Amino acid sequence: MDPTLVAQGLLNGLLFGGVYSLMAVGLTLIFGVMRVVNFAHGDMMVWGMYLAWLLATRLGIDPYLGFVPCAAVLFVLGLVVQRTLVERIVDAAHEMQILLMLGVALVLENGALVAFGPDPRRIRSPLGAATVWLGPVFVDVARLVTFAVAVSLTLALYLFLTRTDLGRTMRAAADNPYGALVVGTDVRRVYAVAFGIGAACVGAAGALVAPILPFQPAGGLALAVTSFNIVIIGGMGSLPGAFLGGLLVSVAESLGAVFLSPSMKELVSFSLLVLILLFRPVGLFGKAAA
Amino acid sequence: MKLLATAAVAVLLLLPAVLNSYAITVFIFIFFYAYLAQAWNIIGGYAGQLSAGHAAFVGIGAYASAVLSVQLGLTPWIGMFVGGALSALLGTVIGYLGFRFGLRGFYFVLLTVAFAEICRIVALNTDAVGGALGYYITFTGNPAQFQFQQNWVYYYVALGLMLAATGLVAWIERRRFGVYLTAIRQDESACEALGVDTLRCKMLAMVLSSFLTGVGGTFYAFYLFSLQPNAVFGIPLSVEIIIRAIVGGAGTVLGPVLGSFILSPLAELSRTYLATGGLTGAHLILYGILLVAVVLFLPEGAYPYLARLAGGRKGRA
Numbered sequence: 001m002d003p004t005l006v007a008q009g010l011l012n013g014l015l016f017g018g019v020y021s022l023m024a025v026g027l028t029l030i031f032g033v034m035r036v037v038n039f040a041h042g043d044m045m046v047w048g049m050y051l052a053w054l055l056a057t058r059l060g061i062d063p064y065l066g067f068v069p070c071a072a073v074l075f076v077l078g079l080v081v082q083r084t085l086v087e088r089i090v091d092a093a094h095e096m097q098i099l100l101m102l103g104v105a106l107v108l109e110n111g112a113l114v115a116f117g118p119d120p121r122r123i124r125s126p127l128g129a130a131t132v133w134l135g136p137v138f139v140d141v142a143r144l145v146t147f148a149v150a151v152s153l154t155l156a157l158y159l160f161l162t163r164t165d166l167g168r169t170m171r172a173a174a175d176n177p178y179g180a181l182v183v184g185t186d187v188r189r190v191y192a193v194a195f196g197i198g199a200a201c202v203g204a205a206g207a208l209v210a211p212i213l214p215f216q217p218a219g220g221l222a223l224a225v226t227s228f229n230i231v232i233i234g235g236m237g238s239l240p241g242a243f244l245g246g247l248l249v250s251v252a253e254s255l256g257a258v259f260l261s262p263s264m265k266e267l268v269s270f271s272l273l274v275l276i277l278l279f280r281p282v283g284l285f286g287k288a289a290a
Numbered sequence: 291m292k293l294l295a296t297a298a299v300a301v302l303l304l305l306p307a308v309l310n311s312y313a314i315t316v317f318i319f320i321f322f323y324a325y326l327a328q329a330w331n332i333i334g335g336y337a338g339q340l341s342a343g344h345a346a347f348v349g350i351g352a353y354a355s356a357v358l359s360v361q362l363g364l365t366p367w368i369g370m371f372v373g374g375a376l377s378a379l380l381g382t383v384i385g386y387l388g389f390r391f392g393l394r395g396f397y398f399v400l401l402t403v404a405f406a407e408i409c410r411i412v413a414l415n416t417d418a419v420g421g422a423l424g425y426y427i428t429f430t431g432n433p434a435q436f437q438f439q440q441n442w443v444y445y446y447v448a449l450g451l452m453l454a455a456t457g458l459v460a461w462i463e464r465r466r467f468g469v470y471l472t473a474i475r476q477d478e479s480a481c482e483a484l485g486v487d488t489l490r491c492k493m494l495a496m497v498l499s500s501f502l503t504g505v506g507g508t509f510y511a512f513y514l515f516s517l518q519p520n521a522v523f524g525i526p527l528s529v530e531i532i533i534r535a536i537v538g539g540a541g542t543v544l545g546p547v548l549g550s551f552i553l554s555p556l557a558e559l560s561r562t563y564l565a566t567g568g569l570t571g572a573h574l575i576l577y578g579i580l581l582v583a584v585v586l587f588l589p590e591g592a593y594p595y596l597a598r599l600a601g602g603r604k605g606r607a
Contacts, residue, residue: 037396085582085586088586089585089586092585092589093395094340094395094396095338095340095395096585096589098340098342098395098396098399099340099532099536099581099584099585100581100582100585100586102529102578102581103577103578103579103580103581103582103585104578104582105578106529106574106575106577106578106581107575107578107579107582108578109571109574110571110572110574110575110578111571111575112571113571113574114571114572114575217571221525225400225403225404225407225525228400228403229400229404232397232400261415263411263414263415263422264411264415266407266411267408267411267412270404270407270408270411271408273400273404274387274401274404274405277387277391277397277400277401278387278391281391281397
């Protein structure tokens with residue numbers, strides 16, 4: 001195996017991992033706070049991509065700016081989904097929650113299919129054509145910017161959760177919703193904001209990945225499943241776990257594409273998942289007493 | 291109740307005499323999906339272990355019997371049991387991984403999805419079974435190879451599958467095993483505390499469910515004559531199976547059948563009328579709304595609700 005190829009695969013994987021991390025961080029936040037698995041996560045991301053596409057083609061806004069309004073729209077969508085639907089089943093059995101979110105996912109995915117058609121789209125950003133050579137390997141500038149923005153957003157979310165009152169309240173409600181209620185926290189509001197932020201993360205991730213990869217409505221479920229993989233590998237509800245898990249899975253997939261074949265790369269992340277479920281079901285960074 | 295069931299079966303047996311070919315096709319899909327939903331019902335409904343990867347078993351059963359028939363000339367009448375056995379083997383592996391380590395709820399869902407996706411990717415990358423191009427069976431019309439000239443033969447085969455699976459589930463429900471499964475769904479820890487070997491019960495339910503689903507794969511292969519990895523192993527097929535059981539009433543004998551009688555014609559009609567109008571995803575939007583509505587307003591499903599309505603009326607009369 002050509003070492004340059006391996007190094008290139010490693011680098012590409014790492015840079016793409018920023019998007020995976022942001023996706024997984026959004027999912028793990030929603031799960032950590034209200035123990036609900038957002039099956040519609042991937043389809044929310046697809047809507048982020050199409051919103052970025054609309055902004056780019058209709059208004060000429062570059063997706064590297066467009067990710068902000070995309071995140072804002074998805075924040076509102078998440079808020080609405082939480083307030084109208086998820087709130088009613090927060091205490092229901094896991095199976096019921098999963099089925100409800102599966103229903104939301106079907107509506108979002110096929111809504112996109114009806115609205116935008118099945119053909120793959122892609123957004124051209126002026127950054128997309130630029131590359132920088134680092135010795136024998138090249139860095140795709142678009143990927144680099146995507147990575148930088150995604151990592152900054154994850155970092156900002158981390159600071160929000162640890163340094164602000166609302167963030168701390170959110171973590172308190174995640175730790176012990178009853179206790180938080182007793183000390184006067186508006187848990188309903190915290191849940192709604194958490195779901196909104198989780199959706200905003202994935203909306204931004206969608207907009208940021210749109211200039212790098214072609215996308216189509218049918219991709220949502222696969223993205224959701226990838227997010228679940230990452231979150232379980234990293235540890236359900238763990239923010240650092242989701243972040244590092246995203247980078248790990250992306251690098252593993254990228255190397256899988258180099259060593260096996262590009263179409264087999266998903267197999268690598270599924271194998272990782274099965275191994276984790278077998279030997280450490282709480283994930284790499286999960287707390288043992290889950 | 292018994293009288294009603296006998297009458298319903300008699301009507302279904304006589305129906306092909308008056309139906310046109312298109313209507314027969316719709317009924318074939320109703321029966322076939324009712325069969326798959328019934329097979330899922332054993333593990334997903336009665337035992338309450340939500341498998342979202344049952345497409346894997348359909349796919350393995352379909353590919354196994356198709357390849358055996360095309361390459362070796364083995365009749366699918368035997369091949370269907372080989373496919374069922376292979377599916378049961380995978381079901382054993384998934385069940386063991388999931389149940390042995392106490393993976394409940396979401397983790398089990400993901401494990402089943404992961405295995406179905408692995409099967410899909412492997413099938414896409416295995417050139418011996420056609421890879422991404424799919425696997426095709428040449429139509430010969432030879433009944434010994436599970437191929438029939440007339441649509442109504444498929445009608446009776448599908449009806450037979452549905453009735454057999456429903457009969458089996460009705461029988462299980464009245465056995466101790468069925469009671470154990472329901473108890474596991476309701477409170478697994480309490481069940482364990484009372485000395486029920488829950489691991490063994492769940493494994494048995496998984497093996498039975500995956501075996502039946504694998505047998506159904508043969509019907510899929512020899513009714514459609516083409517196998518596409520994305521269609522036969524894909525998550526959407528698993529959703530088609532689950533949603534029928536849930537809407538009709540998971541964990542009841544007639545729920546999956548009712549669910550298929552409601553949803554299969556709906557899917558067929560919207561595919562025929564909406565998809566040709568360019569609204570390809572329309573029936574899936576409808577599924578999504580239905581799922582949300584059922585979870586929020588009718589979590590037991592339609593059958594228990596209707597049974598209560600009917601019972602209430604009888605009580606008053």
